[in-house]
Amino acid sequence: MDDRDRQCGGGRVHVVAAADGEVAAMTSRLPVGRAVVLVMFAAYFLVPLYAAVDFTLGGSRRNMGHTLSIWTGLIHQDGFTENLMTSLKIAAVTVVLLLVLMVPTMAWLHLRLPRMRRLVEGICLLPMAIPAVVIANGILGAFKSWPEAITGSWWILVFEYVVLALPFTYRSLDAGLSAIPLATMVEAARSLGASWPVALWRVVVPNIRTAIASAGILGAALALGEFTIAHLLLLDTFPVWTDQAGQQDGEVAITAAMLILFLSWLLLMLVSHLGRGRKAKKPETSGKKQKVGTGR
Structure with a gap:
């Protein structure tokens, strides 16, 4: 980083400017970090949810394929x-x-x-x-x-x-x-x-x-x-x-x-x-x- 002096009225203001390379590195790191966190949270919530929905659609019985029979038959349960x-x-x-x-x-x-x-x-x-x-x-x-x-x-x-x-x-x-x-x-x-x-x-x-x-x-x-x-x-x-x-x-x-x-x-x-x-x-x-x- 380098310091630059600017005149403001009668005084002098010190402005700290970051190098272009550092700014580029910061802007490139932030979106990647956020994306990783979002992917982790999405996987934490969505993977168990997908497994549960797949299980209700008959995913545990691969030879029969997916079906809505469990959902449609739910209303007929005692x-x-x-x-x-x-x-x-x-x-x-x-x-x-x-x-x-x-x-x-x-x-x-x-x-x-x-x-x-x-x-x-x-x-x-x-x-x-x-x-x-x-x-x-x-x-x-x-x-x-x-x-x-x-x-x-x-x-x-x-x-x-x-x-x-x-x-x-x-x-x-x-x-x-x-x-x-x-x-x-x-x-x-x-x-x-x-x-x-x-x-x-x-x-x-x-x-x-x-x-x-x-x-x-x-x-x-x-x-x-x-x-x-x-x-x-x-x-x-x-x-x-x-x-x-x-x-x-x-x-x-x-x-x-x-x-x-x-x-x-x-x-x-x-x-x-x-x-x-x-x-x-x-x-x-x-x-x-x-x-x-x-x-x-």
């Missing part, structure tokens, strides 16, 4: 439809309860109690550090006086999954609320006569739509794939059915697991598409405002 619908109901109710609880709480926390955000964050992150067995026993102890229709059915799983999804929900909503001028929006809505529920529904929620969708998708994915707590409570869900089916037929279990994985991917792709669509609308809106201003 308990498949009932347990899948149960898991879908659990996921839907979990997402609704989670968002109804957390969206107003997070908005109020950002507006009125910003100093309590660290404390609430620590509380919401506790499920990541507490074992699932402890959470299951705690929920059962808290709801032991409730009717058997709740504690002995899939409703008890809803309350447990709401607790387990708190870390992901908090992170998603906190990022969404931190990215908007929340206080200004709410004050403007209140000054126009809107009540707090109306301001929350008509002003806050539309501006954090992507964050809400992300929190909902993560909660749904957790509810669809959770096995430990449902197994400990002796409740029938789709992951529990998958484990039981795997003891009799490994191909059916792998196919069911791939089905849940693909459903989760579709949900994540939907959230990503919603986020890109929302970002793409912003330049159009600003362009329209600029045209109106020039017309005046």
Whole structure:
């Protein structure tokens, strides 16, 4: 490297310039390193996924070739439809309860109690550090006086999954609320006569739509794939059915697991598409405002 002096006003600025060869070497090394890392990560995730999909298509029976018979016959398995619908109901109710609880709480926390955000964050992150067995026993102890229709059915799983999804929900909503001028929006809505529920529904929620969708998708994915707590409570869900089916037929279990994985991917792709669509609308809106201003 060589130092070059440049005059800037009345003083002298020392500019450190790298040699052309060093710059070329740096630019040539970086893409190669990134490509190697990407290939390694892709192989780490895609090779087992390919092996699982190939196994469900009959890849273990080379003399028969690939076939969709396992996928098409999955719906005719005993308990498949009932347990899948149960898991879908659990996921839907979990997402609704989670968002109804957390969206107003997070908005109020950002507006009125910003100093309590660290404390609430620590509380919401506790499920990541507490074992699932402890959470299951705690929920059962808290709801032991409730009717058997709740504690002995899939409703008890809803309350447990709401607790387990708190870390992901908090992170998603906190990022969404931190990215908007929340206080200004709410004050403007209140000054126009809107009540707090109306301001929350008509002003806050539309501006954090992507964050809400992300929190909902993560909660749904957790509810669809959770096995430990449902197994400990002796409740029938789709992951529990998958484990039981795997003891009799490994191909059916792998196919069911791939089905849940693909459903989760579709949900994540939907959230990503919603986020890109929302970002793409912003330049159009600003362009329209600029045209109106020039017309005046």
